[in-house]
Amino acid sequence: MRILVTLGGTSEKIDDVRSITNHATGTLGTLIASAFEQSGATVDVIASASAIKPNESSKLHVTTIHDTYELSQALERCMKEHVYDAVIHSMAVSDFTTETVYSEEQFLTQMNQWHLAHPNQTLDKESLATFLANKPEVNETKLSSNTNHLVLFLQKTPKVIQMIKSLQPKTCLVGFKLLVDVSKDDLFAVAEASRKKSQADFVLANDLTSIAGNDHIGYLLNEHGIVAQAETKPAIAQMLVDQLKHIN
Numbered sequence: 001m002r003i004l005v006t007l008g009g010t011s012e013k014i015d016d017v018r019s020i021t022n023h024a025t026g027t028l029g030t031l032i033a034s035a036f037e038q039s040g041a042t043v044d045v046i047a048s049a050s051a052i053k054p055n056e057s058s059k060l061h062v063t064t065i066h067d068t069y070e071l072s073q074a075l076e077r078c079m080k081e082h083v084y085d086a087v088i089h090s091m092a093v094s095d096f097t098t099e100t101v102y103s104e105e106q107f108l109t110q111m112n113q114w115h116l117a118h119p120n121q122t123l124d125k126e127s128l129a130t131f132l133a134n135k136p137e138v139n140e141t142k143l144s145s146n147t148n149h150l151v152l153f154l155q156k157t158p159k160v161i162q163m164i165k166s167l168q169p170k171t172c173l174v175g176f177k178l179l180v181d182v183s184k185d186d187l188f189a190v191a192e193a194s195r196k197k198s199q200a201d202f203v204l205a206n207d208l209t210s211i212a213g214n215d216h217i218g219y220l221l222n223e224h225g226i227v228a229q230a231e232t233k234p235a236i237a238q239m240l241v242d243q244l245k246h247i248n
Contacts, residue, residue: 001041001245004084005033006075006091008051010068014098014152015143024092026051028216028233032088033060035237039245044082046074048091068094068157075160079167086172086244089161090204096154100132103147110134165199172247174240175200180208191221202227202243204236 007029011021026047033054037043045062047053053062063078065071071093079087102110114123114131123131132153143150164173175198177191191205202222210217218236220228220243228243230236 001036001039001085002044002082003033003036003041003244004044004046004075004078004082004087005029005036006046006071006087006089007033007053008048009092010048010066010071010094011050012067012094012097012154012157014101017142020094020096020098020152020154021050022092022094024048024051026053028236029088029090030054031233031237032090032240035234035241039241041085044078044084046071046078046091068097068160072158072160072163075163076167079164084168084171085247086174087164087168088174088240089164090174090176092178093160094157097157098152099155100153101143102151102153103144104149104151105147107149107151159198161198161200172202172244173198173200174202174204174244176204176206178206178208182207188219188221188226191219195221195223204240 008026009022009024011019013019029047030052033043033045037054037057037060041059043060045054045060047062047064049064049066054060056062063074065074071091110131118127121127161175164171175194177194179187179190187205187207191203194200195203202220205219205221206217214232214234216233216236217231218229218239219226220239228239230239
């Protein structure tokens, strides 16, 4: 059995020393990867640079990435080189990446110039693209902190999970859905919608309010509903091993 596990959280660059990221540590993904290795599987891991990572061995290989683009490249490369029995996509992938960054002065100058050039026009979605494209070229590798405000425009990233079934339709795909302080009914409804959209076979639904240290309540859903649940990170890892060992 060969498994691909993604873990950690992507980091989207602002400049050479700053980035936007999330709180994902890679702890659960590392436990999942190690549990599959211990069960006898060959495991390929794609991990973010700042994440906790499993130890490499003859049966476990780690590829490190930083942002969503590098993740998509690594996924495509791995899935063209190997056929996977399952892909466990536990990485927290940023929904947005940096498109344009302005200092306060640059932004105000740009806005004033745009309004002078278009005195009777409202800035809408179409003209916003032109506005952003006309930003003055800045060659700084580190943006100056000598400004009261830093203005960031973020653009939506592609849903990387939706690549997986297009690359390998027969692989068993496990997605993850994390919400914050919602009812179980809402959590399960959102998780099921996410599972369908990504064509995942399973989705691990969890709520941030039920995660503290090693405690981690997770519900594994498929098209028929909840098939298993666990209450700690190691238990979630073993639950996935137990559920997926019969997929061949």
